[in-house]
Amino acid sequence: MKTLVVDDFATMRKIVKNVLRQIDITNVTEAENGRQALDILKKDGDFELIVSDWIMPEMTGIEFLKACKDDDSVKKIPFVMVTAEAQKDSVIEAIKGGVDNYIVKPFTPDKLQEAIQKAVARSRSQQ
Amino acid sequence: MDAGFVNAYLAAAQNVFKTMVQLDVVMGKPVLKKDKHTSGEVTGVIGFAGDKKGTFSLSFSKKGAIFIYKKMVDEDAPGVTSDVVDAIGELTNIISGQTRVHIEKLGYKLSAALPTVVVGQNVEINFITKVPVISLPFAFQAGSGPEHLFLDFSFE
Numbered sequence: 376m377k378t379l380v381v382d383d384f385a386t387m388r389k390i391v392k393n394v395l396r397q398i399d400i401t402n403v404t405e406a407e408n409g410r411q412a413l414d415i416l417k418k419d420g421d422f423e424l425i426v427s428d429w430i431m432p433e434m435t436g437i438e439f440l441k442a443c444k445d446d447d448s449v450k451k452i453p454f455v456m457v458t459a460e461a462q463k464d465s466v467i468e469a470i471k472g473g474v475d476n477y478i479v480k481p482f483t484p485d486k487l488q489e490a491i492q493k494a495v496a497r498s499r500s501q502q
Numbered sequence: 503m504d505a506g507f508v509n510a511y512l513a514a515a516q517n518v519f520k521t522m523v524q525l526d527v528v529m530g531k532p533v534l535k536k537d538k539h540t541s542g543e544v545t546g547v548i549g550f551a552g553d554k555k556g557t558f559s560l561s562f563s564k565k566g567a568i569f570i571y572k573k574m575v576d577e578d579a580p581g582v583t584s585d586v587v588d589a590i591g592e593l594t595n596i597i598s599g600q601t602r603v604h605i606e607k608l609g610y611k612l613s614a615a616l617p618t619v620v621v622g623q624n625v626e627i628n629f630i631t632k633v634p635v636i637s638l639p640f641a642f643q644a645g646s647g648p649e650h651l652f653l654d655f656s657f658e
Contacts, residue, residue, distance in 0.1 A: 383616075384588050384591060386574060386575060386588045390575060430616065459596045462602060462606055480518075480600075481518045481520075481596055481600070482522075483521055
């Protein structure tokens, strides 16, 4: 499954990649913020999963989510938000933005795997 | 200062270290700092705004920071590399997020800035506030022996 991992912290990208590897997702491209991720998607929209942080410089995760969901060529890619933003307003904003699943840091590998699998299943059932 | 703030940091720190670092951290006696300098050698700093304004820092010795990095990503670091600095910044960010959830339950909405990390001893931090800085020391086992980390914060 071709996956785009977006986080301004290299540590978190490594942790997410380690978790993805445990569920046999090894085809991973990394981006440091939403702007860079959008550029990658414009060149290659053939991704099957996006895992993104929220708070990032240049373009935040919520801005990136909304840009993805406004773009017909990428809006069907399952989008999982992995974020330290756990306040109610943030969760509601992400749901309104069309996020397919939302997981709050800190998380265990099991929780992230479950969130990703649910997002992918949900997205497939809607197609 | 609402005592709930101390409890918020305690709960957030214990949860984050247990979940992301597989580490039990034990809080010692909180102290009021007499200065506004970093408590350790590798320090993540993040500012808050909203119903309260303030600053929070997460500080380790160099050895402690390297140990935490290895626990987080299962990779060795030869020193305080950019990867180690990145990991401490992310931990600061995660604890900040968890703490804000607890503080929201106390009736205060806060938003946070992006964290920064400073490396060095006795670096002066602008805590923004005029009230004293509270320092929460935590002990943890770092392989060969005990280590400490410090959660320092000030809100008004």
